[in-house]
Amino acid sequence: MAGRLPGGLLLRRENPGKASFLELFFDLAFIFALTRLSRALLDDPSINGGFEALLMLAALWWVWFVTAWSADWFDPRAPLIVVLLLWTMFGGLLMAAAVPTTFDEHAMVFAIAYVAIHLGRAAILIPALRGHPLQVRSLRVAVWFAISGVLWVVGAAVTPAREVLWALALLLEYSLARLRWPFPWLGRSTWPELQVNARHLSERYQQIFIIALGELILIAGVTYSASSLDRDSTLAFALAFVTAVALARLYLVPAGGRLGARIEAEGPSGSKLTLMAGYLHLVMIAGVLATSVAMEMTIGHPEEHNTGQTTVGVIGPALFLTARILLAMMVDGSRPWARLVGVPAIIVGGLATVRSPQLVNSAVVAGVLLLIVLFDAMPGLRRFIRKSGKSDAPDQRRHG
Template identity: 85%
Template sequence: MAGGLPGRLLLRRENPGKTSFLELFFDLAFIFALTRLSRALLDDLSLTGGFRVLLMLAALWWVWFVTAWSADWFDPRAPLIVTLLLWVMFGGLLMAAAVPTVFDGHAMVFAVAYVAIHLGRAAILLPALQGHPLQVRSLRVAVWFAISGVLWVVGAAVAPAREVLWALALVLEYSLARLRWPFPRLGRSTWPELQVSGSHLSERYQQIFIIALGELILVTGVTYSQSGLDRYSTVAFALAFVTVVALARLYLVPAGARLGARIEAEGPPGSKLTLLAGYLHLVMIVGVLGTSVAMEIAIADPSERDPGQLVVGVVGPVLFLTARILLAAVVDGTLPWARLIGVPAIILGGLAAWRLPPVGTSAVVAGVLLLIVLLDAMPGLRRLVRPVGGRDAPDQRPGVRPDA
């Protein structure tokens, strides 16, 4: 088997690969997608607009996540895997290009590209895995994507039911991954069949989160350069910079750097943690996207009161912090008290800033995030981190730095 085609495609589990250039190249499609999504949210800050953007982001995230998971098993230098990644990248670019007009006439482009990505992956991998146990795993996934694909295509064709059918398809796909893709006569995948390299996947999570922050910097920078560089826009731009630095620091310290080690320590069941981390990263990216839109509005119109800007400017950081707290809980078994207090502090600060212009609400949110970072950095206060789930907090274990 080792000399056959499957053997040449697969990476050895004991010798996992680093992120390849092609994987980073693939991530460029996600940068484009995030810029399109932020524009779509900016154009429609209503509940309906927000829900639609969430649907599209969840679909694009699932493309990225399933591809990152698949790439963890295969040698990215193999010509077949290069073809696979380029196929997914092109499909992702088609989906991203359709984002601004998905609900105005280009829903079929988005849906067909999404379905073609997942079924195309199966069409490439199944023949190559002939005779290998992983072929059955890939077949289970492909069958379910074919079933959910019907919901995507019908939803694209039937506009009144589009949001409902697409939401149902996403719930089905996200749930089936947690259930390990069970199907009659094909069984369900075992956790060893789904085992991933913790170091590789955690590195990929960090890279995609940095890309989300990069979208925030890109959008705010472009908006500022077009604003006339006046005093209030400059203040709003400075607050955006403070916010992105705070988000980066809060993500990386402490559990962001230890996710890989925890996945490796769990062994095959660590795949459950990998999947949960994927869901939580989606929530964090939603938070960053909302923050990006709020900062863009604040820079473009710093003195014009905008209720929509306030809502996304508060909800975005709250979603990020909540998901980040949950990630710390599952990785380190801790509940960082400064961050727990930070969630209601941002909400209360937003309510207090209801009548302030966008630059004022941005200052409140940036101030709270910066305060959380400062409190996190105080060694004496960090000892107050509360352990959960029966495990000691990482800073209570001898020889382990709490900010490692």
């Protein structure tokens, strides 16, 4: 669907897929949001605190994802799209600022900012798309966001029902996207109407995941800087760095760089894969966030025993690995055995060290992740050795 949209908005089907400067600038709001979320989870690492952090993360992720999907269709240099991205960025910053007290006195700030982002996007795009088929698509999405917005605002006003109503709102929004936003009299979007620039969205996923890893390193560095810089804190900081490197490698290899090509190969139906990849990236980022909180606890108090640290320290990598396995299966059908074994290994290791100091638990988790990386690399290493042996064989015969 190439062509010129009303108001000078250009579809980006011919674009090589590079993210614009403004899109990267928009991601800064997500960095701030992740730091606030990690602080909220650190303050309350209980099951209830984890559930509340997950609700806030899911809302913030949905803002990022829908904005990235929308930006994929239009020229980011168009004044209207610049306004849209800045509007969303400011709303995201308001949501992030409210995170530490979202379930206390600032629930309404979080909810209204969230609803205003989605309805503001519709208010910007729908008039500009007048006469174009994409206008109906945007209208369907806007109607459903207006309906779910009621749940958000009522949930903010009614404290006892807040978690339930917000969870229902998110479940509604995430499900409707998979169902292509059906609505009476407006029908539902077709997959071609939702088709994306595969390389652009794939690159955006990688960028936002790197930002999540950056938050882990940032929080680890700040916590270590505020510590006494003794031996145990230094070792904990080193484990945080090793963990971040392992997570980055496990994300990128083997299927991390092939997502865009697979979406392109699927054609219009590749939108399904893009959407499912978005859901799985939410789970992976949740895993990285939990890992970040666990590492912060370990660096700050390496010799202490903390059940909360053990819980988030195990759940985080396990969530990441599970979602990463599912993504690999979707992209190329692979079932990496090392990762499949790694998930229960991390859980068992966490249970075995539940009464040990936090430093021991972090070392076990980092060790399992490193082993997975090594086992993942072994087939490629063996192929490299075989190729090197073959290339050296003629020289050995000449000199023998």
